[in-house]
Amino acid sequence: MAEGGVLPSLKDGSDADFEITCTPCGEDSVREEAIKYCQECQEYLCAMCTKYHGRLKATRAHRLLDKDNDRQSSFVAKTRCRYHPDRDIEMYCEAHDMVYCTLCIATEHRPCDGVNKIEDKLESSVNQTEIHRVLDETKNALETIKTVVVKQQKNIVSLEEERNATQDKLEDVKTSLVEHILKLKKETSDSVDKIYAKTKEELEFEINVSTNMIKNLEKMLELMQLVHNLDAGQQFIQMKLVKMNLTDANKLHSNSESNGTKSVCFTENTDLITSVMTAVAFGDVREGSENRKPSKPKKYKMKSKKEVNVKLGTSLRIWPLVRSPRLVKIFREDWGTDKNTCFISDVCQHQDGTILLTDSDNRNVKRLKSNYKLKDNCDLDASPKNICFISKNEVAVKMNNNTIQFIDVSNTMSKTRCIDIVSGGQFGLAFCMGELWTSGRVGVNVYSTTGNLVKSIDNNQNVQPIFKSGTQHMAASGDSVLVTDSSDGAVCLNNDGTIRRELRSSGLKYTRGVCVSDDGIVLLCGFSSNNIVMFSSEGKYLGELVAQDVGLKSPISLCYDVNKHSVIVTCSFSNAISVVELGE
16 A cells, blocks of 8 residues: 555545645545645645655755644745746846846846846835735736626627527528529519410410411312313312412411521529629628727828839830830830820729729720739720729729720730720729729719619718719728719718718818728828828828828829738829838
């Protein structure tokens, strides 16, 4: 038998008759009566744990007290360092007003002033008043954190309830959609059956008419073979009857040929399919926070500004090296040449970092690499006003000939299809929730990607104008669209056309360009005020990013470069774009 014998152990809620239990055994849900107390470890020990406590090298020198004398001893265990748990706290750093072990001092606080051993600071020990104050503060902090834990636990319960309610709602939405789709399918199927039955009935009637005609013609053919046996009067009658049947037969054949082959035709509702297939979710899912204290809005400052030439025909570095006029002509024909000064009316960025520009006066779309170097271009049949991505490899370009031209940008840029719109000459195009938003003269028109007008937005619920003046550029942000007007700011619209908020500043004159940074900061540029201002995501004015004296001349469009944390700015009648690097 092992020394000291095997002590009885009672697990999980035993009613053993002893007051103090062994701390290490309790961690394993075992209740053993404690006989000793270690002040350094601050643990009660049973007989078995006491034996092993004295054998281990790390605890062999610890002083053990009888369990009843644990509070009577004046022995104080040394406190371990929170950064180096195997070391005792022995030093005090006056510069940081904190205590550390010697390793902390050697590695992190060597240059600090006022580093002393703890025993050298005993003469300035804290007084009883400070001890009581700190004790009170600690108790208050303890109660505060307990309250925080209770609140967070309740929050988890409510969070789970909200999650379950949302999942139920999603199931209801799915059921409603499926039921509605099944209803649409049934109604369309019924229409197919109805048209089929009607057309089949018509064809069967025509078959009966034709069958009777065949019988008549066969009968007339038999009579015509015997007509020479009839007298002149009967011959005359039979000839007239045969000719009448021939006329009817020819008419029947002509009608059948003109009617052609009848069929049941079905055309898909592309608006419905596009809306469903381009949707990315049943709804917006986001983290909410009630009674949350608003954080201080982030403000940007202009860290640097550079200009990049984007005029075709001036960017090929090889031209100065080419002496042959014939080779220069070949290079120019391959790359194209801008005949006019550029008017970069809009700019957008692909997820791989490439930049697309619409050059209104040279009638083309330019593509830049992520380093802002020209890559290629696509010539257009009219002047482009705005551009936006509608999928990974397709962009929509608003044209001044009242169309939207779609371009495939997966490899070389190539024009695909077009749809008709109104007010194509106005600035403003954005793609939001599967729909194309375009500026009109006084409002916004929303189209499906197949060209159907979904809705027009110009007045609020009180039939008052939403915009102060003509609408300009747009930027999609989540499920909302920011629309500038040619006055002092922009209006943020929900997807249903209602106003979410307005962003206005007296420092803006003739607002045109708009973009949104990856952390929600809204940037607007003033065409006449020659500046760029900032708003928080909640619509609070944050000041100027680019002041009038920086040198922007009539800025017209903005694009946030997420890869370089910069803003691309285009200006009226300029062969260069400006790249403003953002700092904080």
